[in-house]
Amino acid sequence: MKSSSPARRALLPVAVTVAALAACTSTAPPTAGAEAAAPPPAVAAAAAAAAPQPVARVLAISIDGLNPDALTQLGRAGAPAIWHLVDQGVHTFEARTAVELTDTLPNHTTMVTGRAIARDRNGHGVTWNDDRTDPATVQAAAGEDVGSVFTEVSDAGRSSALFTTKEKLRLFDRSWPDGVDEVTVLGQDDALATAARDDLVAHHRAFTFVHLGGADVSGHLHGFMSPAYLDTVSRLDGLVGRLERAVRRQPQLAGTAIVLTADHGGRGESHRDPAQRVNYRVPFVVWGRRSAPGTSTTCRAGRTPTRAARRSATAPGLSPCATATSPT
Numbered sequence: 096m097k098s099s100s101p102a103r104r105a106l107l108p109v110a111v112t113v114a115a116l117a118a119c120t121s122t123a124p125p126t127a128g129a130e131a132a133a134p135p136p137a138v139a140a141a142a143a144a145a146a147p148q149p150v151a152r153v154l155a156i157s158i159d160g161l162n163p164d165a166l167t168q169l170g171r172a173g174a175p176a177i178w179h180l181v182d183q184g185v186h187t188f189e190a191r192t193a194v195e196l197t198d199t200l201p202n203h204t205t206m207v208t209g210r211a212i213a214r215d216r217n218g219h220g221v222t223w224n225d226d227r228t229d230p231a232t233v234q235a236a237a238g239e240d241v242g243s244v245f246t247e248v249s250d251a252g253r254s255s256a257l258f259t260t261k262e263k264l265r266l267f268d269r270s271w272p273d274g275v276d277e278v279t280v281l282g283q284d285d286a287l288a289t290a291a292r293d294d295l296v297a298h299h300r301a302f303t304f305v306h307l308g309g310a311d312v313s314g315h316l317h318g319f320m321s322p323a324y325l326d327t328v329s330r331l332d333g334l335v336g337r338l339e340r341a342v343r344r345q346p347q348l349a350g351t352a353i354v355l356t357a358d359h360g361g362r363g364e365s366h367r368d369p370a371q372r373v374n375y376r377v378p379f380v381v382w383g384r385r386s387a388p389g390t391s392t393t394c395r396a397g398r399t400p401t402r403a404a405r406r407s408a409t410a411p412g413l414s415p416c417a418t419a420t421s422p423t
């Protein structure tokens with residue numbers, strides 16, 4: 096028996112969050128008479144130190160096949176980096192995948208496009224989950240033009256990078272060649288996380304997407320939520336920590352928001368039945384700088400919130416062009 100109707104599932108795509116974050120800046124409201132009554136230097140310095148920084152970059156991390164129950168079972172001792180993002184950011188362990196499928200490529204395509212999967216639901220049409228190159232692009236699958244977070248970032252004059260452990264995600268580069276400025280495909284999570292960290296530090300990307308595949312591999316080999324799977328999630332948590340430490344410690348990465356989610360969950364042998372809650376329930380975590388009380392958030396001049404960004408106003412803790420809110 097189903098625990099809830101898939102048709103009622105809400106969608107929390109990364110594209111919605113990231114497009115809103117990447118295109119927008121956060122500013123303090125103007126203060127009446129500020130010029131006439133400038134604060135003393137010490138006060139001004141303290142205020143500047145306390146002022147929020149605009150979100151200048153977004154790091155999105157997708158842990159393939161991460162059942163949120165793994166985080167609960169591992170606890171803060173077993174997954175300290177992700178729990179740190181949870182504790183200091185905004186999160187839900189009750190986010191939902193797209194309703195139609197719980198497979199890696201279709202659901203990642205939903206993340207970056209903000210669209211459903213099925214074409215008759217105005218979806219992107221990517222229903223396969225292998226390395227095929229025909230259809231060659233998301234546009235070919237959809238039969239129409241399809242934008243993505245990569246095109247949003249590119250249209251804003253900024254740079255994106257994609258780091259993935261799975262060859263099939265090259266679909267994104269083929270679909271948005273002008274939007275994805277750097278693509279790295281490495282089968283090994285540890286090497287991939289290092290490459291992503293080095294790129295984060297060396298380049299001023301507005302958007303970096305990191306896809307870690309080990310938990311899904313372990314789930315298929317040993318069973319999702321098995322001890323071996325949990326060990327792998329704990330190991331991947333260490334790689335999240337590697338990225339998180341770079342964001343915290345490197346001055347050039349100040350103003351980076353981190354989004355962490357998954358394409359599907361899983362329990363036992365598989366994650367393929369989209370009617371099963373254990374498959375369609377995923378974590379969704381957003382961590383970033385605190386927005387000080389009284390600050391307002393505005394879109395960059397000349398830009399308006401996208402339709403997807405306006406929809407995100409219904410997501411907990413998010414609003415069109417909102418900055419992520421949390422202590423650092």
Ligand SMILES: [Zn+2]
Nearest residue numbers: 160311315366
């Ligand atoms: Zn899988």
